[in-house]
Each structure stands twice: as structure tokens, then as C-alpha cells.
Amino acid sequence: MTSLIEKSNSLRDSFDQLADHQQMNHTSTDQHSNHSNQQPQEQKEQQQLLQSWNGTMRAILTPRSSIWRESTQHRDLDRFIKNIKSMDTIPRFGTETPHEAKLAELMDNIDAWGLNIFDVHNYSQSHSLTSVMYTIFKKRNLIETFRISPQKLINYLVTLESHYLDVPYHCSIHAADVTQAIHVLLLIPSFENTFTDLEILAALFAAAIHDVDHPGVTNQYLINSDNELALMYNDTSVLENHSLAVAFKLLQNEDCDFIENLSDEQRKILRQISIDMVLATDMSKHGAIMQTIQSFHQSLKAKQCKDSNSNSSTNDSLVLTEQKERVQLLREMLHCADLSNPTKHLSIYTQWVDRIMDEFHYQGDRERSAGMPISPMCNRRTADIEMAQIGFIQAIVEPLWQMWAQLVYPHCQQMLDNIDSNRQWYEYQISNRSSRNNTSDKTTSQSHDSKEQDKLKGNQSTSSETPSSSNSSKRRTRLLEHWPFRANNTQKC
Numbered sequence: 271m272t273s274l275i276e277k278s279n280s281l282r283d284s285f286d287q288l289a290d291h292q293q294m295n296h297t298s299t300d301q302h303s304n305h306s307n308q309q310p311q312e313q314k315e316q317q318q319l320l321q322s323w324n325g326t327m328r329a330i331l332t333p334r335s336s337i338w339r340e341s342t343q344h345r346d347l348d349r350f351i352k353n354i355k356s357m358d359t360i361p362r363f364g365t366e367t368p369h370e371a372k373l374a375e376l377m378d379n380i381d382a383w384g385l386n387i388f389d390v391h392n393y394s395q396s397h398s399l400t401s402v403m404y405t406i407f408k409k410r411n412l413i414e415t416f417r418i419s420p421q422k423l424i425n426y427l428v429t430l431e432s433h434y435l436d437v438p439y440h441c442s443i444h445a446a447d448v449t450q451a452i453h454v455l456l457l458i459p460s461f462e463n464t465f466t467d468l469e470i471l472a473a474l475f476a477a478a479i480h481d482v483d484h485p486g487v488t489n490q491y492l493i494n495s496d497n498e499l500a501l502m503y504n505d506t507s508v509l510e511n512h513s514l515a516v517a518f519k520l521l522q523n524e525d526c527d528f529i530e531n532l533s534d535e536q537r538k539i540l541r542q543i544s545i546d547m548v549l550a551t552d553m554s555k556h557g558a559i560m561q562t563i564q565s566f567h568q569s570l571k572a573k574q575c576k577d578s579n580s581n582s583s584t585n586d587s588l589v590l591t592e593q594k595e596r597v598q599l600l601r602e603m604l605h606c607a608d609l610s611n612p613t614k615h616l617s618i619y620t621q622w623v624d625r626i627m628d629e630f631h632y633q634g635d636r637e638r639s640a641g642m643p644i645s646p647m648c649n650r651r652t653a654d655i656e657m658a659q660i661g662f663i664q665a666i667v668e669p670l671w672q673m674w675a676q677l678v679y680p681h682c683q684q685m686l687d688n689i690d691s692n693r694q695w696y697e698y699q700i701s702n703r704s705s706r707n708n709t710s711d712k713t714t715s716q717s718h719d720s721k722e723q724d725k726l727k728g729n730q731s732t733s734s735e736t737p738s739s740s741n742s743s744k745r746r747t748r749l750l751e752h753w754p755f756r757a758n759n760t761q762k763c
């Protein structure tokens with residue numbers, strides 16, 4: 271069997287064909303070689319253009335060593351895949367590991383919110399995405415339903431996983447985490463009869479691929495730095511478009527085409543849904559998505575009211591006859607899963623915070639060294655991680671999840687409780703450092719200006735005790751009394 275490493279390399283080499291489809295209709299490789307009667311100068315220009323474009327595509331797919339310099343975990347795909355001949359020889363969780371028993375213990379929680387994905391990653395020999403996807407596919411009978419070749423599924427998953435870069439946050443662990451979150455959200459009783467098997471397959475696929483080949487910098491950074499990716503995708507949802515292109519290109523490899531037995535129509539639907547869902551993960555669209563969600567939920571509620579008036583059934587399963595409505599819901603679901611770190615147990619959430627801040631600071635370092643303005647939250651010299659998290663929760667995560675939880679009430683109350691508890695933990699951190707600062711100030715100066723402390727407290731601005739600062743102070747005291755706050759570790763939806 272040709273080694274997967276060779277296949278993976280050949281996929282990188284052949285990725286320039288994507289350019290032929292997207293941008294170079296008049297200068298594709300075939301056309302170029304067939305047009306032997308072209309003028310030499312024209313041929314030369316086309317050759318140069320093609321080489322330049324191919325170089326761009328290769329650069330896009332191989333930023334691994336240059337863009338992130340931390341030690342990388344070598345993924346020996348060849349060793350990993352060499353013994354897989356049939357389903358019987360595929361390891362229980364899709365990956366060879368000496369810790370299979372421990373992994374099995376963890377996978378017992380595959381249906382639970384807050385599975386410790388970092389442990390899964392460790393015990394699966396750094397193949398959390400492959401093991402989570404394979405386990406979910408087996409559990410949901412997707413392999414039988416869509417006559418999927420287990421061999422090709424594993425080939426695809428391992429290749430996909432290897433195309434996630436070794437960046438701190440947008441790595442394969444994040445993809446595994448989001449995929450498992452989607453799996454749990456799909457299990458919510460409200461959706462028992464909502465989605466077709468094909469839509470479930472597409473949703474899991476979209477989650478698994480949604481950040482593949484993410485270089486650990488933002489869309490805006492790529493645009494501001496005239497990166498080749500921004501040129502390729504015309505500054506529009508650059509990373510999201512790129513991840514989709516990479517994922518579907520990998521699928522074109524015959525040995526990785528695990529959806530080969532789907533009909534043309536099914537493949538088309540899977541592709542449409544995946545594109546729709548992944549493009550909606552672009553954070554610049556968050557505001558627009560929230561507005562759409564709001565009006566969508568209102569229409570759903572009106573529909574539910576009408577249905578409950580005309581039908582005495584107590585089944586709370588959401589039935590949506592229009593596919594576009596179901597896709598809207600899946601889009602929203604992926605956005606929630608992508609922004610679910612603060613809904614998890616504190617011990618998991620804080621690991622994600624460390625990772626995203628590392629990634630932001632790495633981008634800030636690059637911006638500083640290039641003389642570019644440093645993006646918000648990316649300056650390691652002025653970073654206020656606690657305030658940033660509180661802001662992130664209050665402005666983005668909480669409103670989104672509140673809206674989601676309302677729709678599926680009461681099945682996601684625990685996520686809201688965890689958000690609240692985690693926000694309080696960061697508030698506690700701020701009040702704690704403010705207290706420390708107060709104590710230190712008293713020993714050095716009796717007349718320290720309260721404005722300095724206010725800076726540490728964030729946006730509270732007083733030099734005397736106003737009702738609002740008094741309330742904040744009482745709240746902080748209350749937080750201290752009730753410390754530590756606990757979020758449930760794992761819970762079923």
C-alpha cells in the first residue's frame with residue numbers, strides 16, 4: 271500500500287488543481303500542455319503565472335515550519351496506518367495506542383458535555399480528532415448507513431488531522447472538541463426527529479474540518495499582511511474558505527473518499543451544508559448571525575405555538591419541514607460549539623484560554639516585528655486576560671448561548687450555569703489582584719489614588735464610593751465568600 275505520507279505529499283503537490291478550477295480557467299495545466307501552437311512569449315508568460323500560482327498553493331499548505339516554531343509532534347502517518355487492512359484490524363478507537371483501556375474510559379463520556387478532550391488527545395497518541403470522529407461514526411451507525419469504507423474513513427481522518435497545524439489553539443484538538451460538542455448538541459431531545467442522517471453526517475464533517483490548515487493568525491492579520499491566502503480568497507472569510515477548500519481537496523484522493531457510496535445528490539447536499547456551516551464560523555459575521563438567529567427563533571416559536579394549538583402531542587421534538595431551516599439551525603449549532611469553551615468545566619476552559627492567548631500573543635509578536643499595529647488582545651505586554659475573558663463572555667458567548675438554551679429549554683441550562691460560574695471565577699481573579707494591590711499600596715503609601723485601582727478593576731471609574739462601586743465591592747466580597755465556584759464537569763444534554 272502506498273504510504274499515507276506519500277499520499278499526503280502528493281495531495282499537497284496536486285493541490286494546484288484547485289487553482290485551475292477557481293482562478294485559472296484559461297491557463298490550466300492541460301490547456302497549457304495542449305496548446306503547442308501558442309506563441310512562445312505567451313507560453314512563457316503562462317508558465318510563469320502557473321508556477322507562481324502553484325507556488326502560492328504550496329505555500330498555503332506548508333506553513334507548518336515557518337509560521338509556528340514551537341516543537342511539533344511528529345505524526346507518523348505511515349506507521350499509524352500500515353496495519354489497517356479491514357475493519358477487523360482497525361483499532362477500537364481508530365488509532366493505535368498503548369492506552370486503549372484508558373481511552374475507553376474517557377470515550378464512555380463521548381455523549382457528555384465537557385469530555386476532557388486533552389486527555390483524549392494524550393491517550394490517543396495525539397489523534398483526538400480521528401478517535402473522536404471514528405467513535406461517533408460507529409456509535410451513530412453512519413458507517414453502515416452510508417456504506418462507508420472504514421479504511422477510507424480512517425485514511426481521510428488521519429490525513430485531515432495531519433493538515434491541522436501545530437498552533438496552540440486552532441489545532442486538531444480544537445476540531446475534536448468542536449466535533450464532540452456538535453455530537454452532544456445533536457443528541458438534545460428537541461432534535462430527536464429534526465435532522466436527516468445525511469444532515470447529521472454533514473454537521474459532523476463540517477465540525478471536523480472547520481479550521482483545518484489554520485495558521486494561528488486571524489483573517490484580519492492575513493488581509494493586513496497581504497498574505498497569499500487573503501489574495502486567494504479576496505479578503506472574504508479567508509480562513510473559513512481555505513479550510514473548506516483543503517478539506518474537499520483531500521476528499522478528492524480516491525483512498526480518502528469515504529463518501530464514495532453517496533449518490534451525486536447526497537454528495538451535493540453534504541457539500542452545500544458543510545460550506546454553509548463552516549463559512550458561518552467567521553467571527554466577523556457574529557453580529558449578523560445573532561440577528562438572523564433572533565428572527566429565526568421568533569418564527570420557530572410562532573410555529574411551535576401554532577403546532578401545539580393544533581396538536582395535543584406533548585413531544586417537544588422540533589420538526590422542521592424546510593431544509594433551509596434545518597441548515598440554519600446546524601449553522602447556529604456549529605457557531606455555539608465553536609464558542610463553547612466557557613460552557614465547559616473551569617479546568618478545561620482555562621486550558622483553552624491559555625492556548626488562545628498564546629496564539630494571540632504570537633500574532634502580536636509578528637505584528638510588532640513587522641511594524642504593524644498590534645491587534646486587540648494580541649499585545650503580550652499589556653494583556654489583561656481576565657478582563658478579556660469577562661468581556662468575551664458578556665459580549666459574545668453568554669448572549670449566544672442564552673438564545674440557544676431558550677430554543678432547546680431546559681436541555682442546556684448546565685452550559686449557562688458553567689458560563690456564569692466561569693465568569694465569576696475571572697471576576698474573582700480581578701477582585702483578588704485588586705485586593706492584593708490595595709494591601710501593597712497601604713504599606714507603601716497611605717494616599718494612593720483610587721483611579722489606579724480602578725484601572726485594575728476594569729471599567730469601574732470612581733474616586734469615591736458611589737452606589738455602583740459599592741455594589742461591585744459587595745459583589746466581590748460575596749464572590750470571595752463563596753469561592754471556589756464549581757461548574758459541573760460532565761453532564762448529558
Ligand SMILES: [Zn+2]
Pocket residue numbers: 444448480481551608
Ligand atoms: Zn474553530
